[in-house]
Amino acid sequence: MTDIPMDTMVRAAAHPRRDIGLKARYAAERRFRIYGAVAISVGLAFLAIMLITIVSKGYTAFWQTTVSLPISFDEKVIDPSNKRAADPSVLIKANYPKLAENALVAKLGINPDDKPAIRQLKGFLSEGARVQLRDIVAADPSVIGTTRDVNILTAANLDSAFKGQIDLSVEEARRKVSDQQIAWMNKLKADGVMAEHFNTGLFSYGASSRPETSGMGVAIIGSFYMMVIVLLLALPIGVAASIYLEEFAKKNRLTDLIEVNINNLAAVPSIVFGLLGLSVFINFLGMPRSAAFVGGLVLTLMTLPTIIIATRAALAAVPPSIRSAALGLGASKMQMVFQHILPLAAPGILTGTIIGLARALGETAPLLLIGMVAFVADYPKTPFDPATALPVQIYMWANEAERAFVERMSGAIIILLVFLMAMNITAIVLRRRFERRW
């Protein structure tokens, strides 16, 4: 044992070492590593910039400024002629903003006859106060004549000012909030009446022209409907198609052609699927516009190739030895596929499906073409009612100029990203948990 190294040493001494270009090889490897590190750093930097921009602009969207006011539900304002017993529509049409205004006037101690001050005061609270107060009265008419503390939404501009997003050094005429309003704001803030609360409206409100009462409620429901439709249609069709192509179909010209076409379909720009949906589902089949159902169909078409490719890869990854084992025992091909191959391929299929769904969730272009870019204020009750989708909502808010809409857009992006991340993490966890090494 010991004389072997001796022997090599002697030989090493006897033969001068040849130059086999080691230095150059190691230098090339070092250079390549540096290129790689630089590439990754650049990628990470862009990602960081994007996330920081979105989060810094958007996190405030999750907070909404309100003023807590003791609203006196004055019968003289709501129902001056006392007709509500005979005509309930009086309660719907009543001048609710006046209630909020009166409460604020009292709170700030303004002279009710000071017309210019009152005019400025009208821009202080949100028009949404009307709906807020009306809902309270509609739910419980006995509230009339009593006084109750209500958190009234402030107008979007005051909300922005409160969050410090409006530059107060600009001269008064050129900014959206007046000095008087700022003074009131500071007073209410000092009293602890005006404060920020978690913005539940962002998740529940539908479309609105006022930022403070607009939210993603309709978009979330629309996206949810579409995901369900995509899952229900694309998964069974995709898996069935893959099983047929991978396990049953003869390998010939036709199947080759189909395979090439499926791969091509996966690369077709999504807007083309939108055009297809418009001409086939809406124009030819007469399905409703703006409906989540049609959106779901279009996204199904778009997701199918992804699912088929992932499923075929998962099926092909099941080792032939398992197939031989099942067939050798006398299992029919169908038994082999459904009792052995499919269970083993399931994690891969699931991963592919989730990634396909995540892609569909973030898809905008085809939905624009089928009319899902619509002003929808009411929740869609069925998938056939008009709805929007999360990315489309982002697109619509991006077209607005107000600071409060920019903030909501970034907030919506954060929510969409959280959904996508959750889906992708689920896919990764599933793959890790069930992955088999052969």
Added chain:
Amino acid sequence: MNIMTEQSLENAVGDKMNAKSNEVIKMRGDKVGVFYGEKQALFDVNLDVRLNQVTALIGPSGCGKSTFLRCLNRMNDTIDSARVTGKITLDEEDIYDKNIDVVELRARVGMVFQKPNPFPKSIYENVAYGPRIHGLAKRKADMDQIVESSLKKAAIWNEVKDRLQEPGTGLSGGQQQRLCIARAIAVSPEVILMDEPCSALDPIATARVEELIDELRQNYTIVIVTHSMQQAARVSQRTAMFHLGYLVEEGATDKMFTTPDDKRTQDYITGRFG
């Protein structure tokens, strides 16, 4: 069934009496040729597989022995481009006949593969799968009985009886291969085909499987492909030598390893090529 009992009786009587049993042909290949696409892999093979004997197929890599083996239970059907010519019979019945159902054929002619390939399921499920799909057990107790007797016949029962619900893939290589043999036995086949069953096993596991093959011969007819001359000599009664797609020589193992007729057989056995 009559033949089988007669057979075992004769086996018990002694080797000299075996002359008669040699004449019972379980499977017969008649001018078998196999094409993969345009390429012919097997030429005019005439080979008989005798009842309750181990027939070893030997020959250098790519000589067609595995191809021939896979014809015997029509596993070549799973390859799109494969085409089989000639005639193969099982109990005088043409297995490539239209009336023969391939699923039924494979239940009668079982197979054990080169690499142990248990299903990634429990040990119990591995053995129970075959009987279940063929409806061999009506009740749970019957199934338990089949599983136990199969594992016992495969000489692995004592090692796994306490962990039947553990995955079959967690066993050692040798145990996995015996589990695969148990799985093949569980459907009560008449013939068991073995494609280099020991090539992935260590010498100790190999010895156990070889022992097992010798025991199984009492009840089953076995065809085994092997690369090991010693193995062929140890376990088989008859040996067939393949070369370049042709059957070179076939005969009693004793004779093949002592006085082969063909020079190629002699060269291969003595290690001059292969």
